[in-house]
Amino acid sequence: MTEKGSEFRKELGLWSLVFLAIGAILGPAIAYIPVDVLADSGPSGILSWVVAFVLLFIMALVFVELGTMWPRAGGAAYYPYKSNGALAGVLNGWPAFVGYSLIMPAALTATVEYLSFYFPQLFANGVLTYSGIVVAIVLGLIVFLIHLRHVGFLGNINNALTLFKALVFLIPLIALLAYFHPINFNNPKLGGFSPFGISGFFAAITATVFAYLGFRQPINYAEEVKNPGRDIPMAILLALVITMIYYIIESLAFLGVVDRVISSTSGWSSLIQLPYPYVTAIQNTNIPASSILFIPITIIAAIVAAYTDALIYYGSAARIGVALAKYDRMLPGFFSRLNKEGMPIYSNILVFIIGLIYIALFPSFASVFLLFTDAVLLSYAPAAVSLLVFRKVFPNETRPYKMPAAQVLAPIAFIVSSLLIYWSGWQAIEVTMIMGIVGLALLYFYHKYERITKADAYGGLWLLLFYIVLLVISYFGSTNLNMIPAPWDTLVVIIVSLVFFYIGYISGVKYHEAIVKAQKA
Secondary structure, eight states, X not given: OEETTOOOOOOBOHHHHHHHHHHHHTSGGGGTHHHHHHHHHGGGHHHHHHHXXXXXXXXXXXXXXXXXXXXXXXXXXXXXXXXXOHHXXXXXXXXXXXXXXXXXXXXXXXXXXXXXXXXXXXXXXXXXXXXXXXXXXXXXXXXXXXXXXXXXXXXXXXXXXXXXXXXXXXXXXXXXXXXXXXXXXXXXXXXXXXXXXHHXXXXXXXXXXXXXXGGXXXXXXXXXXXXXXXXXXXXXXXXXXXXXXXXXXXXHHHHTTGGGTOOSGGGGGGGGGOSXXXXXXXXXXXXXXXXXXXXXXXXXXXXXXXXXXXXHHHHHHHHHHHHHHHXXXXXXXXXXXXXXXSOBSHHHHHHHHHHHHHHHHOOSHHHHHHHHHHHHHTTTHHHHHHHHXXXXXXXXXOOSSOOTXXXXXXXXXXXXXXXXXXXXXXXXXXXXXXXXXXXXXXXXXXXXXXXXXXXXXXXXXXXXHHHHHHHHHHHHXXXXXXXXXXXXXXXXXXXXHHHHHHHHHHHHHHHHHHHHHHHHO
C-alpha cells in the first residue's frame, strides 16, 4: 500500500483552496455562532464579524507569507521548528496535531447530534447513545476511505459539499429575511442596539474569531497546490471575505425575527441554550411550509456543514503528522509515508484511531470544543515570531507574498493569538497547556535522529515559559479566581505577549547564529 518514493500530488487549484477554507470556516459553527454573537452583544454583535475579520486577516497574512515561501504539507507544524529549533517545534507542532485530530471526532459527533433531530435515539442526555457512537464511527470510516484517494478526489468532494451547504442554508435565511423587523436593530423592549455594552461586544468578538479559524487550511495542504505563490494568498482572502458576508447575513436573518423568539433584554442570553436556533426562529415566525421545507433544509445543511468540517480537518491532521515525522522528525519516519495516490497512509490511520478513542470517551461536540480550539490556537502564535526570524536570517529567500509592515503586524498577530487562548477560559487552558507540555515526550524521537543541542533549548525555552506564564495569568484572571479582573487581565496578557514575542524573536536569531557557528567549527 505504501511506497517510499511517493510524493504529494499537486492537484489543488485556486477554487479547491477557497472551498477548503470556506468549508472549514462554515463548519458546525454555521448553525449556532451567528446566534451566539447576538446572545453576547445584541444587535451590535453584527459589527463583531467585521472586527474579527480584521484581527484574523492580520493573523492570516503571517501564514500567507510563510506558506508561499516554503509550501509544506502540515506547514503549521513546520515553521516554528525551522525558526527556533526542536523545543519550539514540539511545543507548536504537538498541539497543532492534537487540536486538528480532535476536530474530526468533534465534527462527527456534531453531525450525529444534528441527525438526532429526526432520529432522537442517536443522542440523549447531552451525549451520543451507543447507536449514535456507531453512526459516528461509520461516518468517520467513510472520511478515512476518502483520504486514501488522491487529493484531487478529496478536493472535488469538498467543493461539492461546501457549495451545497452554503447554498442550501441560504434558503431558510432568505425566508427569515422576508419577515425582517428593522426595529430589532434598536428595540427598546430588548435593550436597544448594545444591551450589554462593551463587555458584551468583546465577548461577541471572541465568538466570531473562533468561527473564522478554519482559514489556515490552504497552508496545511500547501504542498499539493499547483501554484501556491499565486493561489494561497487569494484563496485565504476570498474565503475570509465570503464567510464574513455569509455570517453577517446569518446574524441579520435571526436578528430580524428575534422579537418572535425573546421578549426582554434578559432573553438574549437564553439564545445560547437553543439546540437548533434557526429551527426555533422558523417555527416562531410561522413561515408557511416550514415543517416540510425550511426546517428539513436547515437540518440537512447543518449536517453537511459539520461533516465537511470533519473531512477537511482530518486531512490537515494527517498532514501535520507527516510534517512532524518528515521535517520536524519528532514522530517515527514511517508516519511520513504516502500511498500510491500521494496521500498519507500511516498518519491517516493514526488520526482515525485518535478519532475513535475520542468519540468513545467524549461523545458530544461541547465536551471537546474548547479543548481542540485551544490546542489549535497554541499553534497560531509562534508563526508570527517565525516570520520575523526568517526575515532576519533568510533575507534573500524568495517570497511570492511579503507581509506589509511586518515589524508592526507580526507582534499584533502574536498578541491576538495569545488573547484568543486566554479568552477561551481557565478550564480549557489548563488541560491544553498540560497536554502541550506532555508533548515534550516527542523530543525522545527527535533525539534518536538528531542530537538535541543547547541552541534547541535556548531557541524554544521562551515558548515553554510563555505557556506557563499564560497558564498562571489564566488561573488568577477573570475566567477563574478573578484576582486579576477584566479588563486588567487582558491588558496583562497583551503586555506579557509583547515581551515574549521579542524574546522569541531574539531566541530564534541566536538559534540560527549558533547553527552557523557550529557548522564553521
